[in-house]
Amino acid sequence: MKNVTFFKYQGTGNDFVMIDNRTEFFPKRNVELIEKLCNRRFGIGGDGLILLENDPTADFKMVYYNADGNESTMCGNGGRCIVSFAHFLEIFSKDTTFNAIDGLHHATINEEGIVALQMIDVAKDTIKKDTDFTFLFTGSPHHVAMVSDITNYNVFEKGKNIRYSDEYKPSGTNVNFVEQLSNDSFKIRTYERGVENETLSCGTGATAVAITMNNLGKTVANKISIQVEGGDVQVSFDQNEEKYYNVMLTGAAKQVFKGEISIE
């Protein structure tokens, strides 16, 4: 048995077990262990687990696992949380660049702990528009559909059906449902692949929704407020004919607690 120090972080209610793995002690391929640590009854609990590691080309590296124990694509809220964690570990003071599965990310943190995280560019010709949904990749895959009465919408059932539909086999997708609140604000709810449930917030999902709403002409704004179940985030971007770039996801990221757990 080995005692492992961990931290718990949350970004608008998307919560993560955070481990400093700069000494590379963590058994990264142990899917069962990661799933157990993320389990809310048998472990610490979280929508995912994140390792902070050394990186030869950046301040640090983020390795992200979904609650099912598998390493996955980019996590926007996890990205904001690991920036807060790296700041806590005094790896940087005001701005940083880190490596993640989708490449380098630049980020800043202010005195209130608000993190602004640069997300990947999105080429306009990769945005797939269908009659009632849009599909795009913002570091993770996202299906975006507009609905009415989102508060009472059955996100779990509808999201699960789309996530497992033939269209998205074999890897699946995250599924976002959206309702417009004003010219430049939207409320969203997200079913997350790998958590296999609705989460309180999804950063790559909020980014996908903001870009989609602009791309569909629902808003002309380039700074969009996204209300998620766990709070609010902002997404801003620039665009030209080819792509959305300088895409920034901004919101709070907080350390919730520190603990120690024994692993085999």
Ligand SMILES: N[C@@H](CCC[C@H](N)C(=O)O)C(=O)O
């Ligand atoms: N919560 C995340 C998304 C995490 C990855 C996703 N579940 C997937 O496997 O595609 C976010 O904040 O972006």
